[in-house]
Amino acid sequence: MTAVPTKLRSLVRAYMLNKGLEEVEVPEPLSERERFLFFRDANNIIAVKILNMENVPLTSYKSKVEEEILKIVKEMPQYADKAYLAIRPLKIAYLPPRRLFEASGIGLIEISGEEIVEKIPSRPLRYKLEAQTRRELGRLGEELRELAEKVSVIERRLLNVETQLENLDIPSAQALESRLSMEIEKLSKRIATLEAQLTKISARVEANEKRIRELYRKPLPPLKGEPGIPALPDIAERSELAEEVGLPDFIRGNPWLDVLKKTKKKSEK
Secondary structure, eight states, X not given: OXXXXXXXXXXXXHHHHHTTOEEEXXXXXXXXXXXXXXXXXXXXXXXXXXXXXXXXXXXXXHHHHHHHHHHHHXXXXXXXXXXXXXXXXXXXXXXXXXXXXXXXXOEEEEEETTEEEEEEOOOOXXXXXHHHHHHHHHHHHHHHHHXXXXXXXXXXXXXXXXXXXXXXXXXXXXXXXXXXXXXXXXXXXXXXXXXHHHHHHXXXXXXXXXXXXXXXXXXXOOOTTOOOOOOOOHHHHHHHHHHTTTXXXXXXXXXXXXXXXXXXXXXXX
8 A cells, every 4th residue: 555645635634624623633652643634523533544545456455444444443542532544546346344334433535536525424433432431430440449448447447446545545545536537537428429420430331332332223324336245144143143152242243353353364374
């Protein structure tokens, strides 16, 4: 795949700016930075990866696009909320099935001469939503565990003070007991606050997962000229389902499993 010409970048930049987006700097750690443009709207950071496919043979066109989508799925959630592939020239008949774009949330932009057309709209990167909420839940859960341990330690210290009260100077013991009681009260309030946050985040996780299910269940119209996707035989479906036993619900049935299996088989050869 050849380098991205300056003119191509300018066309994509003008198209996105005309949509009312604001260009932002491409993140430093991102691989292949020279192929990306980054923008933002009121709520999202949007990445556009430009592919100049003029010299790519038709026999490897589909696998190359699949490879690029897989790269974005693996790397982009830490940098952007949405992502597009902008391709020139776009060979619709040689694209991967549309369901792969739907499953990942990656949009598709066609570059044809001086014209740019959005073929598939981008959607929120589903893995970003899931990873963010689960990381936040994990962080709060760990903080709650640490605070509970602190409360337990202070309670043990308070119990020791009470049992040794008769052998200690009364004013000193009472002062220590008062101080420990205040620490427990502060930690208890902090735990109550974190538990409230945890409840809110759990509700948000459920809402996000429901929104993701509804978002990716809604079919998009097929691209003009896109070949039909034949139904798999029943025996193949049963075999695939058997392989997916034990996987998390949000992964099970994901078409990207097929791509990952193909990639793994290629690497083993």
